[in-house]
Amino acid sequence: MAGLVLGIEVSDPRGPAKPAQPDRVLRLVAREASGGDGSTGPKGFTLAERGGRAVDSLTVPGPPILLSKGQLAAITVVNTLAEPATIHWHGMELESVFDGVAGWSGIGRRLAPLIAPGDSFTVRMAPPRAGTFIYHSHMDETDQLRRGMYGPLLVLEPGAPFDPERDHVFIAALAADGDSVTQAVNGQVTPLAYPVRSGTRHRLRFINIDPDDTVEISLVAGPALLRWRPLASDGADLPAALAVEGPARIRLSPGETRDVEWSPPDSGSAELVFRWDFIGLPDLTRRVPIPTR
């Protein structure tokens, strides 16, 4: 950390919380893939529930971590990288020692560790609200973020199922482009088509984890700007007065999330347009085709 950072120490006269048995036990493994030709490949995560097996291949972004509001989860972060790692749970209200700022988060001598290669650290959280959050590397972010060490952390209402047919995550982030860096959506510099079912309402969750730049996100059909209904911002539901249908365009600054609701037409195709406007440079645009089926 450098520059624009303040430290806050919050004391609690009630003392530390008593440990409780977790409702969920997860294992999040930080991995690095081979570049195939001997070059460095993406870094990312695989995820497994207690008793389950993690898939062998990592994805960029990392797999969605699905939690329920109020449910205590224990997530063991296993570092198989050749370098230290630490994970920040962005937007989550949790005990500071688990918050992923190595050597700083925590209290007294109980500080968040830097997870050494081959080591692990178990994080505990009971999310107090349902919403869209982020997990991401908080170590050597310039390299680890652009190589894929981030993913969605989705908290659902108790008992609510996650329906991947109607619940979709789009993450704007940096991506390695040879020796350079560019912008990507869901890890793709040239995003693939993302078909959605017509005749139903969809929840679109947008995340900007680009550490530097604000992105404008629009939903269009040809030249026409479509309409959607904002639902939540930064993991907090909007009040009814703000959750009203409007033009399908938002600006997301680094670290922000937005949830919107959209009902696609019966036929045709829409497009999500992610646009970065850099001062003095041409705009950079990534387009995600959204055909309806």
Next chain:
Amino acid sequence: MVANDNRAPAGTVRPGRLDLALEARIARWQPDLDVDTTVTVLAFAEAGGPPSIPGPLVRVRAGTEVRIRLRNTLTDSIRIGPPPPGVRRPGVPNRQFGGPDLVVRGLRAGTVGHDTIRIAAGAEREIRFRATKPGTYLYWGSLSTDTLTLRTGRDGQLSGAIVVDPADGEPDPSERIFVVTVLDLLPDSTGPEPFEDIFEMAINGRSWPHTERFAHAVGDTVRWRWLNGSDTRHPMHLHGFHFKLLARGQGRGDVVLPPDAPLGVTASSSPAGRSGSRGPHLARQLADALPHRRPHHLFPSGRRRRSRTTPTTSRATCLTRWPDWCSASR
């Protein structure tokens, strides 16, 4: 030079009136205390006192008549850049030298439309206005007529806060005010030495880990005002906390947000480059927060982060080429 924590208002207060004498001066700044860079910058000072980053806090109740005498102590143009061609982004002018005229904007707390005053080298001007609009305002100076987005040189620390409190009621004594500033001196390999490369971002004149530390208890409510005196956006993120955004500064006054506005994790500041205040007020109910230390940080935005490097020019070279300037420089 002192780091201004914005707790003590400047000037002399008498019933219904504030008198303040401000100066713009050359000063030596150590954003990392004595462990790293010492860099020569321009800073505001209250007459008779040390220069400070950010500039002196102006804080009055609505209805107060404010009289500010502002003196430009520069006597000659100074090197404030350099933004070299080829390194700097296209469209950004090459601004190696600035002054000696001083341009100050935003000093009249949103009471006039085009709030710009120009002060010649060595000259002094007085402005008078009645503070009428409660809110948070940024005042900032420059040695050119550039917008705030282009002011990243040695004049980039000429920023300060103005707070106009409502005429009735007492301000929250625990409220804190923060001003973000940036200094970005790029190496100019095409120009004459010195080839300096200094990049500093600061909150109330200090860069992490030398920024102020805060201690609160579970249940406290903390109210903050943030002003962006830098060249770009700085989304603000609180680790482990949500916060409530109360109002946004718009230069001509604050826009107060509805009480049921959503909680935030990250607050996007107003884009730099617009004159006036850019100060979201923040309050955070910590009732349900867990104890422990948490960092609060702001992402620099709109630029790639760069590491700070040490200057590469010898003091002897600098003194040879610019004796007046370097005698006051690092």
